[in-house]
Amino acid sequence: MKIKFIFLNSIVSVCLLLTINIYGQDNKAHNPIIFADVPDASMVRVGDTYYMSSTTMHMNPGVPIMTSKDLVNWKLISYAYDTLGNSDELDLKNGKNMYGRGSWASCMRYHNNTFYVSTFSATTGKTYIFSTKNPENEPWQKIEFQPSYHDHSILFDDDGKIYMVWGAGKLNIAELKDDLSGVKEGTERVLIENASAPAGDNIMLGAEGSQLFKIKGKYYLFNITWPRGGMRTVVIHRADNINGPWEGKVGLQDLGVAQGGLIDTPDGRWFSYLFRDNGGVGRIPYIVPVKWENGWPILGEEGKVPWTLDLPANKSLIPGIVNSDDFKRSKKDKDLPLVWQWNHNPDNSLWSVRERKGYLRLKTGRIDSSFVQARNILTQRTIGPESTGSTLLDLSKMKEGDFAGLCLLQKEFGLVGVKLENGTKKIVMVSAPKGQPKEVQSVTINQNKIYFKAECDFRDKTDKAHFFYSLDGKSWIQIGDTINMPYTLPHFMGYRFGLFNYATKNVGGYVDFDYFHISDHISKTNQ
Template identity: 70%
Template sequence: MKLMVLFLMLLIFHMGSAQNEKAQNPIIFADVPDMSMVRVGDTYYMSSTTMHMSPGVPIMKSTDLVNWKLVNYAYDTLANVDALVLENGKNAYGRGSWASCIRYHNGMFYVFTFAATTGKTYVFSTKDIEKGPWEVKSFEPSYHDLTVHFDEDGKVYMIWGNGKLMIAELQDDLSGVKAGTERVLMENASAPAGDNIMLGAEGSQLFKVNGKYYLFNITWPRGGMRTVLVYRADNIYGPYEGKVALQDRGIAQGGLIDTPDGKWFTYLFRDYGSVGRIPYLAPVTWEDGWPILGVDGKVPQTLDLPASTGLIPNIVASDEFNRKENDHKLPLVWQWNHNPVDSLWSLTDRKGYLRLTTGRTDENFVQARNTLTQRTIGPVCSGATALDVSNMKEGDFAGLALLQKNYGQIGVKYENGTKKLVMVSSQNDKPEEMESLALQHDQNIVYLRAVCDFTDLKDVADFYYSLDGDKWVRMGTRLKMSYTLPHFMGYRFGLFNYATKEAGGYADFDYFRILNKLND
């Protein structure tokens, strides 16, 4: 009997271990929306959206569809207009570049994207997607949620739109649309989901499988959820027949990808509160020439793919800011909030530190330049830094933030000749100083931490400080994080320093350390 009990215990343990060795949804518990994927041999590449961040259009690489690593960006900066450089009261929050389309054709990688901020459509191309260099072409106007297809007849087609979908041929050199080729593809692409539609069909992604064209879109019936539509046709111009392909927890917008051994998956994303829009995978089977998404109409929790090894350090990562001489580069996990001023940040002015110098005065955090950011990750995470405030000037504010419209900050303000530690909350759309603590004259090093809990959409964050790096004290009030459309992005950790009185002060950050747990 004892042997039987032991055997059963071992069997249960083995079954649990096997379960844990499978991939789990979401495959990336972080803000990676509007994915577009392509497979080249046994390697997958994915582009995504980061809108107002620079560099932009992140490129990720995987060999198993689950474990992704940032390998490049399509551009360093998109353009030098007021909205992207935070000048004259303008900004590009929630705009910048949107849903990209990644393609591979005749040995060349292409990434197409569009930006209402500039009114242009962009074509980035390279032979080496991981190292570049990139060639860029742009043309007007900005084609919304475009998808591009290189067909066997040598023609290149683009589909775009919202509700009413359009199609056109591109010039052979991809420098614009061929004159006279633009036409309506579908007058009402939302039709399979009914008449009461809140969001017209968009997010187009076109694929060709076994001679048929498959067009993926999303729509949103009023009172319902984000819904996947799939259309198919024998000719790229149609006629198309379409149907609802998936309605499950709002998981939608994406397309098809196959594996080298002939399996098929659909990649999609889900709005998941303040952490952002997070990627999911679902298996695809084929019935009567239609892709059937998921299992019994649902996106499964587990997948017959290798388990994730975690998002650290390939999607987010700690940084001690130690660099070799003449190495001033930032790892790909970092992005600037809008275009940076390169002359005002440095990894070499003080060895082992990131220095942020103020170059102008600003009235508020979201208009300040040179905030350096990384994604937050779920279900829980914490980010910490050590800050040297010796060289701040009157009116300066430096520290650690959780960036979104309703942001939170912890840091040091220099006011009336005194440095004070403060926690600021903009939870109610207006920044409020929730707690402050005057620092001793000789207290020039402070330690700061922000802790996020996205479990089951809790969406709360707490801020902590330490004066010695060992004893941590919670400060201010708990931030109720909220995903807002004006920023249209999950919360990000941000290292910041900005002036309100005079420019020229600087703050030195010793490190940034991120963990996938609430505290050390």
């Protein structure tokens, strides 16, 4: 019996160690630091506080700004802009859209007590620079100019000059005007003819995603490249002078973790922030330790991305990155918390959290024949390794042809909603494999309140989801097919939970959403 007890105790100990290694219960941080779509990060540290910008492309407001005290646990504090402007592409009008475009990789800097975030848009053909003294409590001021400088990075140099680096494969550099209103004429030149060269000759993604730093008098340039048949790779160049000569090397080639830059801690340690393509949940951030050898930053542990980090343990992404919302607002509250973003530009006349206390009202104002062209889809990120989004709708003010419900938004979207057809309400599940929507199942109902939920499984890139409905909020019934959730380049974004309502025949109807609840687990029946 004693031998059996020792044997069982050993098994328990091993299982506990495995649990610690897998789930980070040893009070250390683990990668990914954020299991959600937060790509193209750019970071600065001001005192003991870190700030990060990211990419959300066709979502508005755009360029999310986050803050952290430990490099691991982040919360949203603002956005650089509400909208980039107005056009058919930005407004989802006349069959046009900006899926996968909008604004791309941003650059965050801190200079002379001011925060700067710059980005660019192939949709508008412009470059944007936003600034504020206080990113959490003051608005961002905007400067815009042409052309659109691809994947650029800004550096405020010690001599007062301001440089911008941009491009893919061939990287260019120019000085910016003192007021940041554009590039100084005559300063544009080639910085590095072939920045991908350290990763070999057979390249399918030329070095891009530039992030330029000056550390202890030396210039360091980080880029991402992709050797054909290989994986996304970090390439680093360095120089003693901004004009070169530049020497380059592969900085990291593991798990496809790449694109980012350098950040230091108040106690003098260095890390690199990067991201990894992770299927349907999106591009997720990683942190790797950095050591300095002979003036080079050495990324990872023996060239590998570590699972655990000597940083504080990860907490839940709820409420910092995503959060539930009961739509209850006081007079002092903002209409929408920062976790929410609209798909493309919203029509602000067609939604409200004030007209009916404790509800989000989505009204119809035009006829739409396509779900992905419908305006005012209100979204939040899905999160991994698994997550559930649920909602309750009041359907009593729908009009003939209206369609409202809960979706998982990407090119190959899935949704469950209620259609009002020929005076009859029916629950409909739609799946869109290869972007081609099809009605999979429908159920007639005779009531004006309906509960929906969507469950997402991103464990080990399972990338599958199920939809459910309930007539009473207690008993749930699965509806339709399991949907696959591939990451597609036309949308270039991880799947998002979304609340929607659009008209196909008559305008003027509306639905009221009682709540949206998000959790970081799914029901046992789907595990």
